Amino acid sequence: MIKILKRSSAGKRGESVRSDCYFEIELKKSNGIKLDLKSKVESMYGESIKQMILDMSKFFGLKDAKILCEDNGALPFVLAARFELAVKRLFPQTMKEYLLPITKQNLYSTKKDQLRRSRLYLPGNEPKFFVNAGLHSPDGIILDLEDSVAPAEKDAAQLLVRNALRSIDFYGAERMVRINQLPKGLDDLKFIVPHNVSVILVPKCESAEQIHQLEKEVEKIKKQHKVENQIYFMPIIESTLGVIKAYEIASASKNNCALAIGLEDYTADIGTQRTNEGRESIFARQFLVNAAKAAGIQAIDTVFSDVADMEGLRQSVLEAKSLGFEGKGCIHPRQIKVVHEAFAPTTEEIEKAKKIVLAFEEAEKKGLGVVSLGSKMIDPPVVKRAQRIINLALLNNQISKDWRKK
Amino acid sequence: MKLVKNAAGRLVPIEVNGQTQIPFKGVGKYKPSGVKAKPLIRSCMDYPSYGNKVVKDLKTALKKAGLKDWMTISTHHHLRNGDAVTNLLFDTVKEMGIKNIRWFPSASFPVHSHLIKYLEDGTIHHIEGSMNGPLGKFTSEGKMKGVGVLRSHGGRYQAIQDGEVHIDIAVILAPTADPFGNATGDRGKSACGLIGFALGDSEYADRVIVVTDNLVLFPCVPWQIQGNNVDYVVEVDSLGDPSKIVSGTTEVTKSPDRLLIAEYVADFIEAAGIMKNGFSLQAGAGGTNLAFVLFLKEKMKAKGVKARFMRGGSTKYLVELLEEGLTDYILDGQTFDLEGVRSMRENANHVNTSPFTSYNFHGKGNFASMVDVAVLGATEVDVNFNANVVTHSDGYLLHGIGGWQNCLYSKCTILAVPSFRDRIPVIVDEVTTLCGPGELIDVIITERGIAINPLRKDLLKAVKASSLPIKDIKQIKKEVDEICGGVPAKPKLNKDKVVAIVKWVDGTVLDSVFEIAK
Numbered sequence: 001m002i003k004i005l006k007r008s009s010a011g012k013r014g015e016s017v018r019s020d021c022y023f024e025i026e027l028k029k030s031n032g033i034k035l036d037l038k039s040k041v042e043s044m045y046g047e048s049i050k051q052m053i054l055d056m057s058k059f060f061g062l063k064d065a066k067i068l069c070e071d072n073g074a075l076p077f078v079l080a081a082r083f084e085l086a087v088k089r090l091f092p093q094t095m096k097e098y099l100l101p102i103t104k105q106n107l108y109s110t111k112k113d114q115l116r117r118s119r120l121y122l123p124g125n126e127p128k129f130f131v132n133a134g135l136h137s138p139d140g141i142i143l144d145l146e147d148s149v150a151p152a153e154k155d156a157a158q159l160l161v162r163n164a165l166r167s168i169d170f171y172g173a174e175r176m177v178r179i180n181q182l183p184k185g186l187d188d189l190k191f192i193v194p195h196n197v198s199v200i201l202v203p204k205c206e207s208a209e210q211i212h213q214l215e216k217e218v219e220k221i222k223k224q225h226k227v228e229n230q231i232y233f234m235p236i237i238e239s240t241l242g243v244i245k246a247y248e249i250a251s252a253s254k255n256n257c258a259l260a261i262g263l264e265d266y267t268a269d270i271g272t273q274r275t276n277e278g279r280e281s282i283f284a285r286q287f288l289v290n291a292a293k294a295a296g297i298q299a300i301d302t303v304f305s306d307v308a309d310m311e312g313l314r315q316s317v318l319e320a321k322s323l324g325f326e327g328k329g330c331i332h333p334r335q336i337k338v339v340h341e342a343f344a345p346t347t348e349e350i351e352k353a354k355k356i357v358l359a360f361e362e363a364e365k366k367g368l369g370v371v372s373l374g375s376k377m378i379d380p381p382v383v384k385r386a387q388r389i390i391n392l393a394l395l396n397n398q399i400s401k402d403w404r405k406k
Numbered sequence: 407m408k409l410v411k412n413a414a415g416r417l418v419p420i421e422v423n424g425q426t427q428i429p430f431k432g433v434g435k436y437k438p439s440g441v442k443a444k445p446l447i448r449s450c451m452d453y454p455s456y457g458n459k460v461v462k463d464l465k466t467a468l469k470k471a472g473l474k475d476w477m478t479i480s481t482h483h484h485l486r487n488g489d490a491v492t493n494l495l496f497d498t499v500k501e502m503g504i505k506n507i508r509w510f511p512s513a514s515f516p517v518h519s520h521l522i523k524y525l526e527d528g529t530i531h532h533i534e535g536s537m538n539g540p541l542g543k544f545t546s547e548g549k550m551k552g553v554g555v556l557r558s559h560g561g562r563y564q565a566i567q568d569g570e571v572h573i574d575i576a577v578i579l580a581p582t583a584d585p586f587g588n589a590t591g592d593r594g595k596s597a598c599g600l601i602g603f604a605l606g607d608s609e610y611a612d613r614v615i616v617v618t619d620n621l622v623l624f625p626c627v628p629w630q631i632q633g634n635n636v637d638y639v640v641e642v643d644s645l646g647d648p649s650k651i652v653s654g655t656t657e658v659t660k661s662p663d664r665l666l667i668a669e670y671v672a673d674f675i676e677a678a679g680i681m682k683n684g685f686s687l688q689a690g691a692g693g694t695n696l697a698f699v700l701f702l703k704e705k706m707k708a709k710g711v712k713a714r715f716m717r718g719g720s721t722k723y724l725v726e727l728l729e730e731g732l733t734d735y736i737l738d739g740q741t742f743d744l745e746g747v748r749s750m751r752e753n754a755n756h757v758n759t760s761p762f763t764s765y766n767f768h769g770k771g772n773f774a775s776m777v778d779v780a781v782l783g784a785t786e787v788d789v790n791f792n793a794n795v796v797t798h799s800d801g802y803l804l805h806g807i808g809g810w811q812n813c814l815y816s817k818c819t820i821l822a823v824p825s826f827r828d829r830i831p832v833i834v835d836e837v838t839t840l841c842g843p844g845e846l847i848d849v850i851i852t853e854r855g856i857a858i859n860p861l862r863k864d865l866l867k868a869v870k871a872s873s874l875p876i877k878d879i880k881q882i883k884k885e886v887d888e889i890c891g892g893v894p895a896k897p898k899l900n901k902d903k904v905v906a907i908v909k910w911v912d913g914t915v916l917d918s919v920f921e922i923a924k
Binding site: 018041042044046048074075076169334 | 662663665666799800801827828829830831853854873885889890891892894895897898
């Protein structure tokens with residue numbers, strides 16, 4: 001016999017809660033919707049919150065219910081996600097989705113070889129961090145559905161992340177979501193694929209087969225929802241098995257844009273501790289860089305977890321850069337600037353790159369097949385790397401746009 | 407209550423608590439003339455020649471001072487939220503059966519919510535000073551008998567000198583004092599730094615009572631307050647809770663968004679060419695304010711720039727600048743942490759100041775207008791750069807003005823504010839309460855960009871070539887409205903009932919605070 005729930009709740013309540021809200025819905029037999037709103041922003045947005053709740057009740061076909069809303073300054077996308085969750089906890093079968101319009105500012109797509117120096121992790125069920133994350137100018141923002149979300153709140157995070165992808169201005173950052181480990185992570189896809197995600201991070205990836213499964217499911221949803229924008233994958237290698245299979249994984253899909261490494265599980269796998277020097281993971285990291293480059297995609301390093309140690313972070317990025325990594329994970333916005341600075345090319349690198357690029361452009365102009373600098377021939381990959389350095393230098397304001405004239 | 411529209415377009419009363427008021431006439435448009443208030447003539451013959459003015463307790467002192475109904479008692483906020491004596495003072499006033507006191511504090515703190523019962527039973531008629539936290543809420547709900555008057559620290563001095571506020575009895579809490587009444591705040595178990603807010607009171611009040619928990623033999627040196635102005639000295643066991651005297655606002659913010667604002671502030675000061683050898687700045691307490699000093703410090707070190715003086719609430723961060731030789735002087739208006747207290751005691755270049763030297767409208771000049779750049783906060787800023795510091799967007803009175811209005815006279819006034827807090831927009835169409843006219847506010851720095859007042863073409867030009875996110879303030883407001891879900895509704899206020907007035911630095915009435923509609 002199916003037990004029919006009469007009462008549900010969703011969201012967060014209590015003194016310390018900020019930018020979030022709590023809903024309780026109790027189904028009644030008659031008397032329509034009875035709304036009890038307690039909001040910190042009552043005088044400013046009380047009327048619009050009430051109207052929104054009534055609209056949503058109508059949308060979900062809620063006719064007779066007692067609704068309690070304790071609001072601590074939740075933005076509309078949060079209110080909508082929490083209310084929808086309370087409804088869905090009462091009616092798990094409902095297919096309806098209360099979708100807010102997609103923010104105009106987010107109608108941009110990204111490229112496979114996009115700069116991915118920094119990617120900022122945000123816990124998927126903590127809306128207060130979402131709105132301003134892009135202001136700190138990370139290359140990517142990851143809304144996390146995996147480790148930072150408690151098992152009982154996975155459904156809450158799915159709706160919140162969906163709404164955030166549509167409503168939050170990412171200020172040019174790449175919109176990334178880390179789904180749960182497969183196969184569970186496949187359930188996350190319908191909440192992100194139709195809603196303007198750019199990169200899907202696949203944790204604890206251990207086989208090409210997993211990427212194939214993901215790709216199949218993503219294609220299916222894209223077709224259903226007529227999604228046209230490109231969606232890339234970033235498998236995260238976190239185990240000894242994953243490391244060994246790195247190349248197979250990296251080349252499993254044309255949609256792979258990067259291979260990332262996560263070291264907590266890996267060090268446990270090999271039976272040792274993580275150290276700041278990282279000698280225990282040197283094989284895994286070098287192997288991963290090699291696999292990624294062999295597959296023609298980016299290699300991205302793990303996070304640096306001591307948010308107070310900026311010098312340690314800088315050293316860690318310089319080391320990662322020297323190994324061939326092109327990006328680093330960030331768990332605090334203050335890390336972003338340090339990461340960008342450390343990935344920035346040195347003055348010598350820039351000067352050398354300028355000469356190579358100028359020589360290349362000169363050769364092109366003259367229609368020469370071979371680029372040479374002085375008496376040395378320059379191979380195409382060297383030119384490509386030089387162009388990349390110039391682009392980075394431009395991004396970091398290290399050279400001006402008219403550097404050719406100087 | 408009859409209201410008129412002042413030069414800022416705000417409705418203000420022309421009479422408050424039986425006193426005639428002058429509506430705001432515009433910045434720099436009102437200049438009173440005549441003679442300043444005059445203290446009574448006293449004679450040393452009336453005081454013990456051996457110098458001992460100690461009396462048994464506060465009640466005795468109040469009796470000797472001739473406390474009566476309808477008198478004005480002044481106090482000061484040097485002990486901040488650790489102050490236990492102001493509450494004891496009014497317990498005593500109540501015990502003596504006195505009614506309708508005008509309480510004239512330099513600021514109030516949540517600890518003073520103890521006094522709400524005396525506002526209710528008529529012991530206190532009304533407050534002129536600041537009404538913070540619970541006292542502000544009480545006032546906003548229309549429960550105070552009289553009308554509150556909000557003044558800046560400089561405005562408080564001006565009101566005393568204009569005779570607008572005649573202090574009958576000043577009660578000065580002194581962490582160290584001698585029996586003659588010389589007093590200082592820089593030492594003793596309740597050390598709070600300086601006690602300069604009491605300077606005007608000590609000179610103009612009819613009777614002055616010094617209360618201390620550290621009575622030392624004559625002479626108490628330095629004498630921040632001169633015993634020659636003091637009538638009675640009272641010794642108590644404790645002035646209050648030292649842990650709450652110097653804490654609360656002195657931690658650098660950890661919020662990434664506030665740090666971003668602070669970084670923009672430092673970037674702006676450098677890009678605008680303000681940060682150069684011999685410059686000066688005003689820094690306060692509060693997370694963002696402390697953080698920008700740290701960012702600026704790195705820039706000063708990198709460029710080898712040294713400041714001449716830094717004004718403001720001193721903290722360990724300012725002290726570091728002084729001790730590392732990055733500024734010649736700290737001109738301290740109030741001390742926020744124990745490092746500040748220590749430095750003031752030990753370092754001759756850490757100088758204690760008062761609202762007289764720094765802020766007073768009737769001074770022959772004041773320090774605040776000489777500062778190159780002041781960085782301040784606000785609860786609301788509107789698209790015309792007008793700002794509010796006393797009420798929130800829901801209409802409730804929650805803060806005092808402090809030295810904020812006075813600091814607006816610096817050469818470059820920056821308000822460093824988040825563009826919204828939770829779902830409460832800070833950048834709005836029109837401020838709920840006007841505390842600072844936009845013509846004096848030069849730059850608004852938020853996490854979403856920097857808005858420069860169009861009047862400051864020089865600043866606009868100076869930072870034009872920089873990579874700073876310069877935006878039109880209306881653009882920032884538009885972004886905030888989009889995030890918050892539309893333009894916020896105005897609070898529902900009872901426009902027939904003024905619960906408090908906001909004074910401008912010259913003593914005119916800038917705006918009214920209205921009762922929250924029931």
